[in-house]
Amino acid sequence: MSMNTQGRPTKPGESDGAFHPKTFTGNRGLDMEEPLIFEFGSLETTGVDLDEDEGAEFELGSHQRRSEIGLPGLAEPEAMRHYVRLSRNNYAIDSGLYPLGSCTMKHNPRLNEKMARLPGFGDIHPLQPVSSVPGALELIDELAHWLMVSTDMSAVAMSPKAGAHGELCGMMAIKAAHTAAGRDPKIVLVPESAHGTNPATAALLGYKVVSIDAKDDGTVDLGALKTTIAEHSGNIAGIMLTNPNTCGLFERDVKQIADLIHSVDAYFYCDGANFNAIVGKARPGDLGVDAMHINLHKTFSTPHGGGGPGSGPVVLSERLAPFAPLPFIRKRQKGLELVETEAATTKDEKPFGRMTAFHGQMGMYVRALSYMMSHGSDGLKQASEDAVLNANYIRVGLQDLMSLPFGKRPCMHEVLFDDSFLKDTGVTTLDFAKAMIDEGYHPMTMYFPLVVHGAMLIEPTESESRASLDLFVATMRDLVMSAKRGETERFSGAPYLAPRRRLDETTAARKPVLKWTEPEPAEVTPAAAE
Amino acid sequence: MRYLPLNDTDRSDMLARIGVKSIDELFADIPENVRLERLLDLPKRASELEVERKLSHMAAKNTSAGSVPFFVGAGAYKHHVPATVDHLIQRSEFLTSYTPYQPEITQGTLQYLFEFQTQVARLTAMDVANASMYDGSTGTGEAVLMAHRVTKRNKAVLSGGLHPQYREVVEGLSNMAGDKVVSLPADPTGTEDILAQIDDETSCVVVQSPSFYGQLIDLKPIAEKAHEHNALLIAVFTEVVSLGLIEPPGTQGADIVVGEGQSIGNGLNFGGPYVGLFATRQKYVRQMPGRLCGETVDAEGKRGFVLTLSTREQHIRRDKATSNICTNSGLCCLAFTIHMSLLGQAGLTKLARINHANAVKLKKRLADVPGVEVLNKAYFNEFTIALPKVAEDVVEQLSQRGILAGLPVSRLEPGNKDLANLLVVASTEVNTDEDRAAFADALKEVLA
Numbered sequence: 001m002s003m004n005t006q007g008r009p010t011k012p013g014e015s016d017g018a019f020h021p022k023t024f025t026g027n028r029g030l031d032m033e034e035p036l037i038f039e040f041g042s043l044e045t046t047g048v049d050l051d052e053d054e055g056a057e058f059e060l061g062s063h064q065r066r067s068e069i070g071l072p073g074l075a076e077p078e079a080m081r082h083y084v085r086l087s088r089n090n091y092a093i094d095s096g097l098y099p100l101g102s103c104t105m106k107h108n109p110r111l112n113e114k115m116a117r118l119p120g121f122g123d124i125h126p127l128q129p130v131s132s133v134p135g136a137l138e139l140i141d142e143l144a145h146w147l148m149v150s151t152d153m154s155a156v157a158m159s160p161k162a163g164a165h166g167e168l169c170g171m172m173a174i175k176a177a178h179t180a181a182g183r184d185p186k187i188v189l190v191p192e193s194a195h196g197t198n199p200a201t202a203a204l205l206g207y208k209v210v211s212i213d214a215k216d217d218g219t220v221d222l223g224a225l226k227t228t229i230a231e232h233s234g235n236i237a238g239i240m241l242t243n244p245n246t247c248g249l250f251e252r253d254v255k256q257i258a259d260l261i262h263s264v265d266a267y268f269y270c271d272g273a274n275f276n277a278i279v280g281k282a283r284p285g286d287l288g289v290d291a292m293h294i295n296l297h298k299t300f301s302t303p304h305g306g307g308g309p310g311s312g313p314v315v316l317s318e319r320l321a322p323f324a325p326l327p328f329i330r331k332r333q334k335g336l337e338l339v340e341t342e343a344a345t346t347k348d349e350k351p352f353g354r355m356t357a358f359h360g361q362m363g364m365y366v367r368a369l370s371y372m373m374s375h376g377s378d379g380l381k382q383a384s385e386d387a388v389l390n391a392n393y394i395r396v397g398l399q400d401l402m403s404l405p406f407g408k409r410p411c412m413h414e415v416l417f418d419d420s421f422l423k424d425t426g427v428t429t430l431d432f433a434k435a436m437i438d439e440g441y442h443p444m445t446m447y448f449p450l451v452v453h454g455a456m457l458i459e460p461t462e463s464e465s466r467a468s469l470d471l472f473v474a475t476m477r478d479l480v481m482s483a484k485r486g487e488t489e490r491f492s493g494a495p496y497l498a499p500r501r502r503l504d505e506t507t508a509a510r511k512p513v514l515k516w517t518e519p520e521p522a523e524v525t526p527a528a529a530e
Numbered sequence: 531m532r533y534l535p536l537n538d539t540d541r542s543d544m545l546a547r548i549g550v551k552s553i554d555e556l557f558a559d560i561p562e563n564v565r566l567e568r569l570l571d572l573p574k575r576a577s578e579l580e581v582e583r584k585l586s587h588m589a590a591k592n593t594s595a596g597s598v599p600f601f602v603g604a605g606a607y608k609h610h611v612p613a614t615v616d617h618l619i620q621r622s623e624f625l626t627s628y629t630p631y632q633p634e635i636t637q638g639t640l641q642y643l644f645e646f647q648t649q650v651a652r653l654t655a656m657d658v659a660n661a662s663m664y665d666g667s668t669g670t671g672e673a674v675l676m677a678h679r680v681t682k683r684n685k686a687v688l689s690g691g692l693h694p695q696y697r698e699v700v701e702g703l704s705n706m707a708g709d710k711v712v713s714l715p716a717d718p719t720g721t722e723d724i725l726a727q728i729d730d731e732t733s734c735v736v737v738q739s740p741s742f743y744g745q746l747i748d749l750k751p752i753a754e755k756a757h758e759h760n761a762l763l764i765a766v767f768t769e770v771v772s773l774g775l776i777e778p779p780g781t782q783g784a785d786i787v788v789g790e791g792q793s794i795g796n797g798l799n800f801g802g803p804y805v806g807l808f809a810t811r812q813k814y815v816r817q818m819p820g821r822l823c824g825e826t827v828d829a830e831g832k833r834g835f836v837l838t839l840s841t842r843e844q845h846i847r848r849d850k851a852t853s854n855i856c857t858n859s860g861l862c863c864l865a866f867t868i869h870m871s872l873l874g875q876a877g878l879t880k881l882a883r884i885n886h887a888n889a890v891k892l893k894k895r896l897a898d899v900p901g902v903e904v905l906n907k908a909y910f911n912e913f914t915i916a917l918p919k920v921a922e923d924v925v926e927q928l929s930q931r932g933i934l935a936g937l938p939v940s941r942l943e944p945g946n947k948d949l950a951n952l953l954v955v956a957s958t959e960v961n962t963d964e965d966r967a968a969f970a971d972a973l974k975e976v977l978a
Contacts, residue, residue, distance in 0.1 A: 041871065059889075063746040069878065071878060080614060087638050091635040094626045095623065121592070122798070125800070135592040136588075172702070176706075195845075199849035255564065283564075304627065308662075308664075311803075353706075361803045363803050366585065369585070378575055381569060386534055388556050409559075466540045495635075499635065500832060507826055514659075514823070516648045
């Protein structure tokens with residue numbers, strides 16, 4: 001296979017050595033510096049031509065605004081250029097490999113965007129008459145069906161707005177179930193490898209968090225779990241376990257963990273952040289899970305948009321199903337019914353409340369269903385297999401040079417290295433990650449999970465080709481060898497070639513500047529006036 | 531499979547390189563008795579055309595807001611969004627980027643978050659704003675939790691003008707956390723005596739203006755009474771366009787301001803994704819939930835932006851974090867920022883005037899319909915009318931005639947018979963004279 005390599009260095013590793021002129025604008029060719037809108041917009045300008053508001057009187061009482069707002073406007077071409085230039089300072093999955101373990105950055109098909117923008121989905125109001133939106137209920141019900149079948153669970157609470165919001169929903173359902181049974185346990189068990197959201201969620205609901213240690217192989221220590229359960233027996237609300245866990249490993253003892261938890265009338269909450277590794281291979285219902293959120297953006301590829309929106313539907317076991325929050329959809333002979341208020345519930349439905357106004361992230365539901373339908377049962381299974389295959393391919397490609405904290409056993413969809421291979425090189429984990437930027441890669445997840453010192457968690461996902469993985473592995477090998485050869489300058493000053501060099505985060509936190517303020521007018525001196 | 535780059539040759543070569551015979555060896559950690567040996571009971575893969583056909587068919591069953599005279603508000607509003615906004619947020623580098631954990635290569639996201647924070651602070655006349663919440667309702671829940679942290683008290687007083695679903699979100703969370711909530715009865719006209727509810731145990735008073743019923747509320751006396759008792763005023767709004775024309779909560783003494791930002795840049799989407807706005811006083815910044823973006827410099831002294839004050843957040847503080855939030859509404863907040871940059875102060879003020887003017891025109895039309903009473907004297911682009919019949923039935927009949935007329939209050943407050951005839955109607959810049967005439971004429975017929 002021949003590839004057009006014109007313009008590339010003739011040999012890998014060769015830098016161009018060309019002369020780089022100092023520019024007047026500070027721009028470097030296509031890399032353009034861009035001011036804030038407050039520095040070039042004007043209070044008189046607007047980029048929106050609105051119809052005239054002829055002749056209505058005000059009925060605002062005494063509430064009319066007297067103060068200036070202070071928002072600059074931009075004409076349409078200015079706005080276009082400003083935000084296009086900003087966008088070019090971003091790394092994105094559409095630009096290159098984004099190996100962020102536990103975050104899952106995979107291809108975002110544009111078909112999903114097109115579907116979400118159909119007026120029948122994008123331009124309907126959550127409170128217009130239910131009779132005018134039968135297709136919307138059908139879509140939610142259809143997605144719920146796909147989620148329940150792929151997890152083998154009894155019900156799904158659709159409304160949570162993100163993964164952590166789903167955790168909150170699941171734990172609220174668990175708390176409601178305990179209350180309904182006349183119990184009030186105070187403790188939630190959280191393994192030390194958990195996402196920070198897990199303990200934060202439990203604490204938000206007033207629970208005391210008790211940590212469970214991991215074994216040397218990176219999975220939950222069943223012995224430690226037994227001891228902890230015995231110690232707090234009768235006072236445990238549940239366990240929050242991630243499976244596959246954040247070390248990229250499947251918890252082999254998951255059934256025993258579930259049984260132990262159930263034996264003390266507690267519930268098994270599964271953090272479903274890594275569900276994408278096992279779709280079509282194992283179902284949480286078969287593992288004894290009582291509640292699990294599904295990050296639609298991770299498993300079903302709704303785009304992450306620089307930090308959101310997410311969507312975190314929660315699947316529930318039969319025991320927890322009655323406690324699902326409002327709103328939900330009920331199947332009736334005449335069709336689908338939307339249950340929005342407690343007054344509309346039956347005696348078998350005991351919703352614990354409401355997670356959010358309206359019905360949740362409809363736009364994300366459309367994208368997720370579009371993705372699921374495109375894959376189908378066969379494609380979803382293949383995607384999980386390819387994700388796991390790709391992660392193990394990277395593991396094998398790097399295991400002789402980088403260090404694997406839990407030995408050379410197969411991993412799931414992400415592979416965890418630690419920084420012991422950098423020992424005595426003078427290169428830190430952070431330096432190493434920043435040097436990846438100069439090579440055109442987004443760095444991997446660093447310093448997480450906390451169970452491993454200097455963790456480096458790599459998740460390629462199923463959307464990387466073999467060629468892309470080969471180049472990544474070769475690049476990583478070159479970086480490791482370079483570190484071991486003592487070329488510390490390549491690392492300590494990195495990145496050299498990004499839109500910004502390393503940023504001072506300490507000062508940012510010590511003296512926070514969180515909004516733009518008008519600079520003090522400079523004193524006009526003769527020199528400045530010159 | 532068009533989304534999967536590996537082919538079967540790749541797969542077998544890679545398995546060989548890894549040193550396993552089959553893919554199932556890599557899944558060996560899943561105990562055999564729970565390993566799924568058949569396909570999920572779901573349809574097999576569908577072509578792009580097939581997916582389009584099926585989803586388009588579902589979408590076509592819904593009546594979209596833009597296709598009929600449309601007057602539904604109550605927390606989400608039909609506005610016109612310039613084409614530029616949707617084009618820009620679909621740029622790959624925005625759409626398919628992650629949380630900006632590596633600031634050197636995510637300055638695009640970080641700079642717009644900084645612009646967003648500044649815009650929200652100025653709109654609300656507050657010191658600082660965060661970089662977006664999920665939506666207005668969950669933001670209100672977070673604001674109440676924050677007030678509890680600041681005051682070290684746990685009793686919240688909720689006004690009867692607060693959106694019923696916002697109230698339910700706060701009540702649900704507080705209930706679970708063991709906090710106290712005093713929810714006042716529904717208050718369509720803004721005449722409740724909320725001052726009487728504030729005492730030395732009160733952590734915060736939550737007041738929405740314009741209220742769920744459209745009534746504009748004077749926040750100053752409430753702020754004064756709250757402050758006398760060392761409690762906080764949380765001011766809520768669901769229609770951010772109102773801030774183009776009415777006095778902002780910041781100049782009325784609010785301590786925390788929470789709002790829904792959907793109206794600017796974001797579509798209706800049947801309830802989400804939306805974007806929550808959240809602002810507060812400088813002294814409370816370390817108690818704020820959610821992400822914050824701050825200005826700093828890089829190693830060469832160039833200005834740059836980073837996520838900051840993360841020691842409040844779950845990934846550092848775990849069970850001691852201010853909130854468990856890990857995702858914001860980044861892309862929706864970008865849409866807000868772009869639309870707001872296009873509007874500017876001049877455009878926003880004009881947009882707000884048109885919204886208000888259209889509401890005044892609509893009010894006049896509806897007030898002329900026999901049997902209709904308009905309840906609100908001071909309002910922005912939304913108000914409540916009392917009908918001589920059950921509002922839900924009227925709305926259903928109007929819907930059959932192709933007019934989406936507003937929200938019958940009983941849909942969210944089914945238990946309260948006094949509210950059964952109330953209808954909340956909203957009007958924005960999208961409504962025309964023809965729309966208003968069609969609404970008024972049809973209402974006349976239905977009520978006759």
